[in-house]
Amino acid sequence: MTAGDSALHHLDSAGMRDFLARFVQIPSVYLPDTAGANESAAAAFVVDVLTEWGLNPTVWEVQPGRPNIVAELHGSFGAGALLLMEGHTDVVTPGNLANWTYPPFGATVVGDRMYGRGTADMKSGVAAMLYAVRALQLAGSPFAGTIRLLIPVDEEGLMIGIKDIVARGYADGAAGAIICEPEEHEVCTAQKGALRLKLHSVGRVAHGAMPDEGVNALTPLIRLLNPIIDLQAELRSTHGDHPLLGKIYISPTVLRAPIGGDASQVNVLPDSADVYLDIRTIPGVNHQRIVATIQGYIDVLCQKHPSYQVALTIIDDRPSTEIPTSHPLVQALRAAHLKVYGDVPPYGGVPGSTDGTIITRDSGVPVVVYGPGHKRIPHQPDEFVHLSEVDNAARVYIHAALQFLSTPV
Numbered sequence: 001m002t003a004g005d006s007a008l009h010h011l012d013s014a015g016m017r018d019f020l021a022r023f024v025q026i027p028s029v030y031l032p033d034t035a036g037a038n039e040s041a042a043a044a045f046v047v048d049v050l051t052e053w054g055l056n057p058t059v060w061e062v063q064p065g066r067p068n069i070v071a072e073l074h075g076s077f078g079a080g081a082l083l084l085m086e087g088h089t090d091v092v093t094p095g096n097l098a099n100w101t102y103p104p105f106g107a108t109v110v111g112d113r114m115y116g117r118g119t120a121d122m123k124s125g126v127a128a129m130l131y132a133v134r135a136l137q138l139a140g141s142p143f144a145g146t147i148r149l150l151i152p153v154d155e156e157g158l159m160i161g162i163k164d165i166v167a168r169g170y171a172d173g174a175a176g177a178i179i180c181e182p183e184e185h186e187v188c189t190a191q192k193g194a195l196r197l198k199l200h201s202v203g204r205v206a207h208g209a210m211p212d213e214g215v216n217a218l219t220p221l222i223r224l225l226n227p228i229i230d231l232q233a234e235l236r237s238t239h240g241d242h243p244l245l246g247k248i249y250i251s252p253t254v255l256r257a258p259i260g261g262d263a264s265q266v267n268v269l270p271d272s273a274d275v276y277l278d279i280r281t282i283p284g285v286n287h288q289r290i291v292a293t294i295q296g297y298i299d300v301l302c303q304k305h306p307s308y309q310v311a312l313t314i315i316d317d318r319p320s321t322e323i324p325t326s327h328p329l330v331q332a333l334r335a336a337h338l339k340v341y342g343d344v345p346p347y348g349g350v351p352g353s354t355d356g357t358i359i360t361r362d363s364g365v366p367v368v369v370y371g372p373g374h375k376r377i378p379h380q381p382d383e384f385v386h387l388s389e390v391d392n393a394a395r396v397y398i399h400a401a402l403q404f405l406s407t408p409v
């Protein structure tokens, strides 16, 4: 019997399904200023399981009620590489309950499907990685080096959980990371970058009948939106499309003035206005250069119109990531998928960003995204996962970890 066969023999599918159901039944939606609406109960549930298995998890709160978890399993073959596996505990809100056929936190099983918020994104990924590690542990940890589980909060927010994990050094020196997000059998080697900018304009209130007495805060932003929209086409012609990630996007998503005002005062010039930009990039696009270009548009406009005041703020900056398909972790996942499913998985790209973006940005560790669940089902009503796919994901993780960590150093 190979080490892989032995570990598969120890995979507790029934236990994993039970874990997943109970995990989904804990509504770990983070809602600011709502008592108890956070990841604490879901994290405590994970910590109990890890503790029962003797994995001695490290737990700390990033913010009150928002605990991160790190745990690791050392191989019995001695020193070797460090493999990270990552999955978050938070889920997005169920939204309008009328759109759900099944209760969003019921974990209802119908045939091979389990329904509920977080079944795909990504409590099934967390279940698969935990039970894969448990199976490896029960098989005697037949590998070299270490598997470290990173289980942060707030992936659906500003990713404060993973930022804190990386800042504490838990990704340092890792040879690679598997992000267990739902990617529908694709081995995702690239993730889009995301840059969120805010342009804030300050003017001076005046009566609409005497606009020369004030400064309309909206006007400079409208003038700026034209070159910003044209910048998308410029970047696309410079960089082309990415084979796995597609196009570059620059989308103005919010335009508002006066800030906090309503439409009742149509005869008053707004004294403040905001534009938000959601920019999605591909490898090779330099975010700093985009910021500098837009700042250049602002400077030119404000020189021409000295009464304009526009300030640019970076709300969030997540670079794109790409790992070569020849990387041993990519090849290990590919070979593992072939063993479990009998076919070669396609390479894919992640259109959004994951916690893996932060791991690469802040620690330089290459990431691959692979996990159970459909790519487009997250955040929708009637989110579901195929339970057979959760089993298979755990099997793939077992084979991939054993191949990646086969060599002692």
Ligand SMILES: [Zn+2]
Binding pocket: 088, 121, 122, 155, 181
């Ligand atoms: Zn997710």
